[in-house]
Each structure stands twice: as C-alpha cells, then as structure tokens.
Amino acid sequence: MAQEDSTHLRPSLIKHGGLQKFIDSGKTLSVTVSPRDDSIAVYATSNSHARPSSNSSAEYHPIYMAIPHLPPSGERRTFLTDTSVIFAAAQNLVRVAREESVQIPDTVDGIKAMTKLALDYVNHCKECCIYAAQETARRESLQFDADHYRKLYTCFSLFMVLYMPEGGFEDAPVGDELMDWLNTHYIEPSTEDGDRLSSLDRPWEDETFWHYLTRATLRGLSRASAFFLGVLSQHPSPNLQHLSQRLIPLLTNHPRLHQFAAERDFAVASRRWKDKVKSLRLELDRVPEEDREDGFENWWERFSDIVSILEGRGDSVKRIVSELGGDWKEVCAVWSVFVDTRIRRSDLPDLVEDLLDELPPDPTNLEDVIHSSLFLGRPTQALSQAAELDIWLAAHLVDIMESLQLIDVEPDDSEHSIRDHYILSYAEYMRSDPSLWRLTVDYMSSCSEIGKAMADQVLMHVPLRLHRPKGAHEGETEIAQIHAGQLAGVLKEVIATCFEYKREEVRRMICRIAAQTFMQEKEYGLAVSYCASAEDWPGLGRVVDRVLEDYITEGPETFARLVANMSPVLHSLRAAPGAHGVFLHRLMFAVRFAEFHQRRMMGDLQEAAFDLVAMFREDLAPRSWWAVILSDAVELLQHSQSMLFTNNDAVLFLHKLQEIDMRCAQGAQDDYLAILARTMKGAGEKQIFQRLQVIRLVLARYTARCGVIGVGGRTTQGTVY
Structure with missing residues (x-):
C-alpha cells in the first residue's frame, strides 16, 4: 500500500516491536464501516482462529475513528449545494432528450442549454474564488482557499473554450478565444506595473519598460501598447520616435476574427496587415547600428522582438515568451493570434504536442497538467487528473462530457461507465457529511443500477429524528409538527426523494422504520398510518397489540387518549383496497374499544353502550377480550x-x-x-x-x-x- 493511502493510528495500537506479542494475545485488527457516513472504526478484537492469552480480557485497546475525506464545511458546503442545482438541471435536460429520442449534440437547443449550464458551473467557481479572496473570508476558517477555486475556474472555463464553442464557431479559428481565456485567468502584464510606469517622466529608462510593452503586445492589449508607444515620442532617438508612431496603428488595427462577418474577409484583412508589418520591418532594419542604443537599453533589439511577434515568427515567439517567464499555454495563445491566425480547435493537439517538447508542463502542478490534457484532446486523461485536484471537478466535467459524447459510455470491467465512476466517487466524498444525504442520493441516482442501489442504502440510513428528546415540550418536536398536519423535516424529504426516484421498496422500508419509531413513542395514529403506507400488515397487527397492551398496563383513560388519532386512519383504510382483513379487523376492535371508554368517561353512556354491544354483534372483539x-x-x-x-x-x-x-x-x-x-x-x-x-x-x-x-x-x- 502506498504511503499516502495508509492510516497511522495515534496513539499506536501496537508498540514498536510488539507485533508478535499482539498476535500471541489472540487478537487481530477489525474494521467496521459506518452505515451513516463513510467513517470507519478500527479496533482490536479476538481472533477466532487463535487462542487468547489468560490475561487478554484485562487489556485495554482503544477504538480509532477514521474518515477518508474531510467533511465539507463553510464555503465548501455552500459551493456543493449551489452547484448541485446546476447538476439537477443538467440531468433534467438529459432526461428530456432521452424521452424525445434525441442526442444533445445533435440539437442546437440542446447544445445551447448545456453550454448555459456549463457556464453556470464556471461562474460559481469564479464567485467562490472571489469570496475566498475577500478579507472577510480570510478571517474565517476556509476549508479551501481562493487559489483552489481559481484552479477549478481555469480548468472548467478552458474545457468550455476547447469543447463547447459557441454555435456556428465549431470550425472557426480559435485564437481570439484562447487569448481571452489566457488574459482572464493569467493576467500579464500587471496593472500595478502599468500604473507605476505611467507615472514616470522617462519610463523607457526603467528596466521593466520593454518587458511590459512586449508582454502587452503578446497579449493583444493594444490600448496599453499604444499608450507607451506614444510615450516614446519623447525618446531621444528620432528613429525610435518615428518607428513607434508607425507601430501604433498596426497594433490598434490588428484584425481579429470577431470584427468580421466572414472568415474570408478576416483572412484578406490579415494578409494586408502583414504586408504593413513587413514594411515596418524594412524600416527597422535600415536603422544604423550606432543609433540602436540609448544608453540604457538596446531599444532596437526590443523593438525588433515586438515586430517579430507581429510578423508571426514562431521561434521568436517561443523565445520571447520563455524570456518573459511565460509557459506553453501563452505560446499557444500567441501562436494562434499572430503565427497561424487560422488555426482551429482540431489543430491544437498537434501544435501543443510540439510545444510541450520544448516547454513541458510542470508535473507537480495539477492545474497545468489538466490544461495540457485538455489541449491535447485527451478528456479521459484530464478527468483522472481532475479527480486528483478535486473530485468535484471530475464529477461535473464527466457529466457534461458524456452528454456531449466526448467519452465512452459503455461500462468497463467494474460494470461502471467512466461517468458513473467519477459521479459515485464524488457522492462517496459527500457521504462524509451526513447532512448532505439529499445531494448524495441525487448524484447516485443519476447513475446505473449500482448507483441507485447505493442511493437506496443512503436513504435507509438517514437519521429520521422522530424520537422525542428528553425534556422537550410537545410543540418543539417533529412529531408535534406532524400532528399539526405538517409532515415536516427529514422524514418528509426522504419519502419525497423515494417518490421522485421511484424507489418504492425503499419507501416502504422507511415507512416501516418510521412506524416502529412512532409505536415506541406511543404515537399510534402515525404508526398505523405508516404501516398502511408501507403495506406492512403484520406491523399493523403489532401496533394494535401494543395499543391493547397499554390498556392492560396503563388503564382505560390512557388507552383512550393514545388511540384517539387512530380513528381517521381507520376510515381511510376501510375505503382502501388491498388492506389485509385480519389485521384491519383487529384495528377496528381497538378503535371501537377506545371509543367505548372515551364515551363512558365523558358521560355519554348510551353511545358507550351501543359501542359495547356492536363489538359483539359485529364480531369485532377477539375471544381473549x-x-x-x-x-x-x-x-x-x-x-x-x-x-x-x-x-x-x-x-x-x-x-x-x-x-x-x-x-x-x-x-x-x-x-x-x-x-x-x-x-x-x-x-x-x-x-x-x-x-x-x-x-x-x-x-x-x-x-x-x-x-x-x-x-x-x-x-x-x-x-x-
């Protein structure tokens, strides 16, 4: 077992060198899994195959509680619950498509709807990142910091850029979108550097000036570039003054795809623009060698780098980006804007594969590794890496990927599809917080029959909280709410969930569990109602037996009060088909017997006498009574x-x-x-x-x-x- 998969018990259950002694004591380690969440209990117990030592009973061994996942709290729980609403909408979209026998990728409306939902995921990642970065959030104990949500934001948004293009742009050049994504998530040059340089009288004398201007050019920030090129009109070199003025219109008039109605017009404009860049290169090359220095910097080389970028020289782009501290992602975006302006999404894997040979991703940076897999067109590999970063990311990416037919939908040897594997892994993570049982069931139920069976187990182990706490007033309990006609709280949610996912057997089991609890609490009307709902007729008989037992032990007054709520249920049962006659008959006797005592105690003796006679004439009374x-x-x-x-x-x-x-x-x-x-x-x-x-x-x-x-x-x- 790998070290990261190990659990170390503290204090040590077995001291160093004491393993043989522990074995000789006739004990072994046992593990018990909690049915309520994913926690486990580790403890020492007797080994049935070994003979325990004589003093083993006097030994004390602690019980260790372990949990594979840290339960979500604070901002994390809010993030999970908010995004679950989007997941539910996505499942509804898939369900409707299946009912109509259509595939989401084959319909314009389907693609638009799924794109909208994916954008909702991206926006939630962004909002949580912003919140976690705020000062108020920093004063809290955050489970995940702003940088973690930033990584989710970059990965999900890149997935959208590469795999969910806007309608009609599936086969269009991708350069503008890649550059927008890069500028959104990896801001360079910084605003602070720009503000500082703009406050200087002679900014070209600052060592960061040309770096800033070059980076602004690379990123297509034409306004910032034009501003600082305009500042060079005060530069002591007349050649640089002239060339900078010539460069400004080239940057501000750089053709971009979104400015044209047709790609052909964009291509024509790009060729004409490149001709103007060539003309500028000729002027730059005519500058004498002795005029290329200004005493602080070889301005000509720096200016030449900028022109090389506009010319689309690939080797120069790689070198310049590397010198500025950029990586392969920046080279890819710049390449698609300046080097090959007509590059499409389908061309990116080949381009990125070549770039990664020279500028490989950081293997210790999961964010960078996920980006590379997405660029290389390897969604399955990206999912595996996303699960290491955050199982939330893998689960919600795989859900959309399957809808878009980007991954295989067939089950593997484990009888799970790729989607089910990550969705169920995410649901298991949420089980660490029992209060998230509703979300856990939603995600499990969206999977195959194995997932639905797992959801059944979660539903059957949800604490219903039907017992009245000691010292609680009647109005403070959930039972009191139910008496008031409000089937509130967990029980209502669990039953509603069973109806939603058509888990009838589970619903009946839960109703039987609830009936047993109500019977223990002497809420016999509710106990009978839930027995009937579960069609648990033997259980109904046990409730009646318990009621009659109360008559024997506590007397007629208590008996009549406890049975008071059973009469309405009896009327509905008598009208319902399928009720088991024997047990219904016993219930009728208990209710009639209670009504007899209630009327007797209230002084309505004539009606009480009618009840007593009716129990014999209608053959309701068992012989034992x-x-x-x-x-x-x-x-x-x-x-x-x-x-x-x-x-x-x-x-x-x-x-x-x-x-x-x-x-x-x-x-x-x-x-x-x-x-x-x-x-x-x-x-x-x-x-x-x-x-x-x-x-x-x-x-x-x-x-x-x-x-x-x-x-x-x-x-x-x-x-x-």
Missing part, C-alpha cells in the same frame, strides 16, 4: 337511572359469558381469561372466577329488570330491544 369487555359492561348494567341495553343485548352478554365458562371448563382458560387476569393486576384464579360470577349476577339482575319493567330499551314492532 370477551371477559374484559363483559367486566367493563358491569358499570353500565348497574346504572340506576336508565336502561342502557335491551333485553336481547343482555341475553347476548349471557351467551358470551356461558361460552367463556364452557371453554374454561374444557381447559381453555388461557385463551379466555389471561387478559382479564392481567387487568386485575395479579389476581388469582379464585378472584378471576369470582369476577365472572359478579358479571353473571349483574346480567341476571338486569334481565330480571327488563322483564319486570317490560321495556328494557326502545320497543320496535312489539319486540323488546
């Missing part, structure tokens, strides 16, 4: 002011009680009396049967009252109810 329901009915049966049940109701209760007695006599006491025993808080068998006798006695008295009074409730068609 019959005894409990009959026990709860005693209070209503003994009500002295009104007859709440009909005679038939009382007979129904007696039939249920008789079945309980008969089944218990046959040995099925656990099936019929276990829950009643638990509600009676540890009562013995004797007390339980005494309770059944009480129920029987109350029912007998109620039946007798019905017979004496002759009504026992409402009378319809001569029948007593």
Whole structure:
C-alpha cells in the first residue's frame, strides 16, 4: 500500500516491536464501516482462529475513528449545494432528450442549454474564488482557499473554450478565444506595473519598460501598447520616435476574427496587415547600428522582438515568451493570434504536442497538467487528473462530457461507465457529511443500477429524528409538527426523494422504520398510518397489540387518549383496497374499544353502550377480550337511572359469558381469561372466577329488570330491544 493511502493510528495500537506479542494475545485488527457516513472504526478484537492469552480480557485497546475525506464545511458546503442545482438541471435536460429520442449534440437547443449550464458551473467557481479572496473570508476558517477555486475556474472555463464553442464557431479559428481565456485567468502584464510606469517622466529608462510593452503586445492589449508607444515620442532617438508612431496603428488595427462577418474577409484583412508589418520591418532594419542604443537599453533589439511577434515568427515567439517567464499555454495563445491566425480547435493537439517538447508542463502542478490534457484532446486523461485536484471537478466535467459524447459510455470491467465512476466517487466524498444525504442520493441516482442501489442504502440510513428528546415540550418536536398536519423535516424529504426516484421498496422500508419509531413513542395514529403506507400488515397487527397492551398496563383513560388519532386512519383504510382483513379487523376492535371508554368517561353512556354491544354483534372483539369487555359492561348494567341495553343485548352478554365458562371448563382458560387476569393486576384464579360470577349476577339482575319493567330499551314492532 502506498504511503499516502495508509492510516497511522495515534496513539499506536501496537508498540514498536510488539507485533508478535499482539498476535500471541489472540487478537487481530477489525474494521467496521459506518452505515451513516463513510467513517470507519478500527479496533482490536479476538481472533477466532487463535487462542487468547489468560490475561487478554484485562487489556485495554482503544477504538480509532477514521474518515477518508474531510467533511465539507463553510464555503465548501455552500459551493456543493449551489452547484448541485446546476447538476439537477443538467440531468433534467438529459432526461428530456432521452424521452424525445434525441442526442444533445445533435440539437442546437440542446447544445445551447448545456453550454448555459456549463457556464453556470464556471461562474460559481469564479464567485467562490472571489469570496475566498475577500478579507472577510480570510478571517474565517476556509476549508479551501481562493487559489483552489481559481484552479477549478481555469480548468472548467478552458474545457468550455476547447469543447463547447459557441454555435456556428465549431470550425472557426480559435485564437481570439484562447487569448481571452489566457488574459482572464493569467493576467500579464500587471496593472500595478502599468500604473507605476505611467507615472514616470522617462519610463523607457526603467528596466521593466520593454518587458511590459512586449508582454502587452503578446497579449493583444493594444490600448496599453499604444499608450507607451506614444510615450516614446519623447525618446531621444528620432528613429525610435518615428518607428513607434508607425507601430501604433498596426497594433490598434490588428484584425481579429470577431470584427468580421466572414472568415474570408478576416483572412484578406490579415494578409494586408502583414504586408504593413513587413514594411515596418524594412524600416527597422535600415536603422544604423550606432543609433540602436540609448544608453540604457538596446531599444532596437526590443523593438525588433515586438515586430517579430507581429510578423508571426514562431521561434521568436517561443523565445520571447520563455524570456518573459511565460509557459506553453501563452505560446499557444500567441501562436494562434499572430503565427497561424487560422488555426482551429482540431489543430491544437498537434501544435501543443510540439510545444510541450520544448516547454513541458510542470508535473507537480495539477492545474497545468489538466490544461495540457485538455489541449491535447485527451478528456479521459484530464478527468483522472481532475479527480486528483478535486473530485468535484471530475464529477461535473464527466457529466457534461458524456452528454456531449466526448467519452465512452459503455461500462468497463467494474460494470461502471467512466461517468458513473467519477459521479459515485464524488457522492462517496459527500457521504462524509451526513447532512448532505439529499445531494448524495441525487448524484447516485443519476447513475446505473449500482448507483441507485447505493442511493437506496443512503436513504435507509438517514437519521429520521422522530424520537422525542428528553425534556422537550410537545410543540418543539417533529412529531408535534406532524400532528399539526405538517409532515415536516427529514422524514418528509426522504419519502419525497423515494417518490421522485421511484424507489418504492425503499419507501416502504422507511415507512416501516418510521412506524416502529412512532409505536415506541406511543404515537399510534402515525404508526398505523405508516404501516398502511408501507403495506406492512403484520406491523399493523403489532401496533394494535401494543395499543391493547397499554390498556392492560396503563388503564382505560390512557388507552383512550393514545388511540384517539387512530380513528381517521381507520376510515381511510376501510375505503382502501388491498388492506389485509385480519389485521384491519383487529384495528377496528381497538378503535371501537377506545371509543367505548372515551364515551363512558365523558358521560355519554348510551353511545358507550351501543359501542359495547356492536363489538359483539359485529364480531369485532377477539375471544381473549370477551371477559374484559363483559367486566367493563358491569358499570353500565348497574346504572340506576336508565336502561342502557335491551333485553336481547343482555341475553347476548349471557351467551358470551356461558361460552367463556364452557371453554374454561374444557381447559381453555388461557385463551379466555389471561387478559382479564392481567387487568386485575395479579389476581388469582379464585378472584378471576369470582369476577365472572359478579358479571353473571349483574346480567341476571338486569334481565330480571327488563322483564319486570317490560321495556328494557326502545320497543320496535312489539319486540323488546
């Protein structure tokens, strides 16, 4: 393993020379990967193939937490989130193109749209570079400095210049665009030098004067060149005065492609301009040798260098740029403006390859290496180098490259395409910050099925934060927001993301996880709702069991309050197709049983009596709860002011009680009396049967009252109810 790929544990887990002792102790190193982010835990554990030493249990070994990427923070996180919006727009553009069965490079609108998005990337790099360079930003702790974003800016903008020309200029001369790019990103000569020289009375006596004038000429800065050539009208040499005045119109009238409607007109103007430069060379060569010095500089040689540039002498351009401290990029731009004015993008690889033989790129400067690969027409190689500089750059370049068909789209031996490789690497980098899970999923989901499967795992491990913190008020929790009708926070985002990317199985799994959490928090209405959304009918049954358990352990008041939010969910479930009948039936019982107790506690005894009878008549009540329901009915049966049940109701209760007695006599006491025993808080068998006798006695008295009074409730068609 290369040294840069190694992780050094501090303090050392194994002391120097102690490896054999560590092995003999029966331990080995283990690694556990976090499901939440890309961190890992390294620790010592027992080796199943070794026999641990007798004192190994007393040894202490620390757990080391390591992470392959530094999580993005501050300006970096802002940069990632802002550019993710552009990425999403690019994916939408690609999706629409696929739906219409067209290729982006084949449509003018597609190219324009993708160029606009690429320009947005460039502008974000520029803005972040400017921000990081500001004094306020320098006072902050920046994760990446201004120079880093400047490199992203230069690389992405060069990619646009070379591979995304403006419509109609694909096969046009590229010189002007290269020079504009060079002047934008590598400003020479400096404004400070120009200001300082312009403040001098005799600037030609300054040692930087001719360097400044030559560099301004190389870069096509005709205004600056014309200004300082005008200053030479005060030079003591009449020859230089005359020649400088002759040179000014040549520089200011230098033909540039953007000034002409047709390339042919540009070529004609360039030839005529070159003829004027030749005429100036003839005049320059006629200057006597003794007049070529001014006591400070051999002005003739310096002036000759400038004329050589205008003449387009390649060897002179290379020499002059090198003497001024320039590199191959500057030679390439100057070459395409002065030496070969009709050079096209397709010609650049051959030109640059020749230039790099004499002026090779700096191998320690990734920015320069990436530039050379882009100029040489090697996008795949440029991506590999861009990933070393910043995986963000590689991921967003490769996305555009594939859209423009600049790289191979077929998967390699790893079953990943080039695009997927860099996009997934970037997504793995973002996993170092769990708060960026949404962006991580967006990028992973834009890849093949492997990427989508990785996104599924990210979604399933997003912390939902549904547990109510200790000491928190109800209004401060996400659960309270959900009760208020605002499915807010992480859960809403995760489910929305599953819908967006059609990850139905993942959505159901997350709903099951949420339902379990809500059940733990005793938010049974939400638990039922999410079980139904996940179509987890066994889970729904577990929620009902938990609700009924609360009745046993906490009593009817708490039970009724906890089940209050389940009723609306029940109505929607009964109307929805596909609900599992058995579990829905149990839910209906729990809700009806809770409504019975709620009405009883509120004093609405008649409606409570209707609920109690309905649980038997509609066969909602499980047999294990019959005894409990009959026990709860005693209070209503003994009500002295009104007859709440009909005679038939009382007979129904007696039939249920008789079945309980008969089944218990046959040995099925656990099936019929276990829950009643638990509600009676540890009562013995004797007390339980005494309770059944009480129920029987109350029912007998109620039946007798019905017979004496002759009504026992409402009378319809001569029948007593």
